[in-house]
Amino acid sequence: xxxxxxxxxxxxxxxxxxxxxxxxxxxxxxxxxxxxxxxxxxxxxxxxxxxxxxxxxxxxxxxxxxxxxxxxxxxxxxxxxxxxxxxxxxxxxxxxxxxxxxxxxxxxxxxxxxxxxxxxxxxxxxxxxxxxxxxxxxxxxxxxxxxxxxxxxxxxxxxxxxxxxxxxxxxxxxxxxxxxxxxxxxxxxxxxxxxxxxxxxxxxxxxxxxxxxxxxxxxxxxxxxxxxxxxxxxxxxxxxxxxxxxxxxxxxxxxxxxxxxxxxxxxxxxxxxxxxxxxxxxxxxxxxxxxxxxxxxxxx
Amino acid sequence: xxxxxxxxxxxxxxxxxxxxxxxxxxxxxxxxxxxxxxxxxxxxxxxxxxxxxxxxxxxxxxxxxxxxxxxxxxxxxxxxxxxxxxxxxxxxxxxxxxxxxxxxxxxxxxxxxxxxxxxxxxxxxxxxxxxxxxxxxxxxxxxxxxxxxxxxxxxxxxxxxxxxxxxxxxxxxxxxxxxxxxxxxxxxxxxxxxxxxxxxxxxxxxxxxxxxxxxxxxxxxxxxxxxxxxxxxxxxxxxxxxxxxxxxx
Numbered sequence: 303x304x305x306x307x308x309x310x311x312x313x314x315x316x317x318x319x320x321x322x323x324x325x326x327x328x329x330x331x332x333x334x335x336x337x338x339x340x341x342x343x344x345x346x347x348x349x350x351x352x353x354x355x356x357x358x359x360x361x362x363x364x365x366x367x368x369x370x371x372x373x374x375x376x377x378x379x380x381x382x383x384x385x386x387x388x389x390x391x392x393x394x395x396x397x398x399x400x401x402x403x404x405x406x407x408x409x410x411x412x413x414x415x416x417x418x419x420x421x422x423x424x425x426x427x428x429x430x431x432x433x434x435x436x437x438x439x440x441x442x443x444x445x446x447x448x449x450x451x452x453x454x455x456x457x458x459x460x461x462x463x464x465x466x467x468x469x470x471x472x473x474x475x476x477x478x479x480x481x482x483x484x485x486x487x488x489x490x491x492x493x494x495x496x497x498x499x500x501x502x503x504x505x506x507x508x509x510x511x512x513x514x515x516x517x518x519x520x521x522x523x524x525x526x527x528x529x530x531x532x533x534x535x536x537x538x539x540x541x542x543x544x545x546x547x548x549x550x551x552x553x554x555x556x557x558x559x560x561x562x563x564x565x566x567x568x569x570x571x572x573x574x575x576x577x578x579x580x581x582x583x584x585x586x587x588x589x590x591x592x593x594x595x596x597x598x599x600x601x602x
Numbered sequence: 603x604x605x606x607x608x609x610x611x612x613x614x615x616x617x618x619x620x621x622x623x624x625x626x627x628x629x630x631x632x633x634x635x636x637x638x639x640x641x642x643x644x645x646x647x648x649x650x651x652x653x654x655x656x657x658x659x660x661x662x663x664x665x666x667x668x669x670x671x672x673x674x675x676x677x678x679x680x681x682x683x684x685x686x687x688x689x690x691x692x693x694x695x696x697x698x699x700x701x702x703x704x705x706x707x708x709x710x711x712x713x714x715x716x717x718x719x720x721x722x723x724x725x726x727x728x729x730x731x732x733x734x735x736x737x738x739x740x741x742x743x744x745x746x747x748x749x750x751x752x753x754x755x756x757x758x759x760x761x762x763x764x765x766x767x768x769x770x771x772x773x774x775x776x777x778x779x780x781x782x783x784x785x786x787x788x789x790x791x792x793x794x795x796x797x798x799x800x801x802x803x804x805x806x807x808x809x810x811x812x813x814x815x816x817x818x819x820x821x822x823x824x825x826x827x828x829x830x831x832x833x834x835x836x837x838x839x840x841x842x843x844x845x846x847x848x849x850x851x
Binding site for chain 2: 352353355356365372373377387388390391396400401406407480482
């Protein structure tokens, strides 16, 4: 059963459309990575799923309910983001107690153990925490709530590398023990790639790709070799990215619709075939020009 | 993972308990305000003097009116405060929708008004004690001031209702300001401008009429009916306006 279904979802802020005719289905018990450049509409989408914002047009259902103003959705979704408003008058311990009283699946023991592990102080106040510590605390809240749908919007903002690693591991372990639907938006795809099952790539408010990580790895291929030879092979194909190296060398990323026989021929033509990492591919797919930032500097 | 089902009443109750705990600063400000108001009250609310020959007579009147007035303003400002983003968005990390959030706010304001109204009423006793000890040689408790339990209840009840009315008004004003910042300028200008205009024309205008409608009612039952109807209207307006409001950081 799909947990989230969107059809033609559009959200306009003033003149600009943060979401533009966005449609997707997210299945239950998966970890989906929400990937996209800045301003692609990731946060807007998550906010609509959480019932914070109301779409301008289109339809969305979360657990078969419309999320805006719905108590069932609110009770079963936790939305963790870096601008989280937590009560300023309560200390961290009290905040955890309040959360425990609201979320029925709340795991007190897990919360406490994570709390101790990251050496947070129970008497501290949320506003007194550093940026990274705030993110760490948010993460504890997000994990311990154990809601059937957990939304993390750039949860690792400000965390150092060690804490980020711990977070990914904690997320994976808790997910395996208590399978649920998790959506994780992040800029560090290379870091979370191993964690994810599906990737949802967004661009300018629309869905670009929605597939499993294993499929995405096979989806494109990089060809590197002499410019003439590479050009010959990529002539009638969808070029995703191209880069000119020195000495008549070219690197081109194309859709991987080669047959095994063709690949053999490519190799014989002296072209190296290279796998394309998902994070590079996402950057290539969402860049506005084929050559990336280099094009800005290559005036000629 | 199976879905958890919650009922509105259950969520409102949890939010109410949470708000009593999380908004304690509101009550701290109440204590400070009432202490200041009691200090102001020590100046007396009226004075009458006469003399002749060897006798010089001065009569000072004292009352806890200032405390009540301060508490009403406190209710108004508290209500505006809890509609601000810092407070309103807190609810959304917890289980909530806009109706439950509004309902628990109303319950919180009612509780705050109860506490504010009763303490404001009781402060008159503190005032009497301070005056009889420190201020005057003779202390006369006027016959009208001999308090029966019934008087205390009616007095407190009326005070609570006044404060709750002010908080309901504050709540609506707060929601309006949250809907559009323009109201933060427009509403005070209309209010103060209206007062000035009334003053210039030299007759009682709309604002004065509104005050008269509520404050000059001699029948408690009638005042109760007027008050409750107004409360319902104010809160319904606030609910209706805020029900489509989005959560923005």
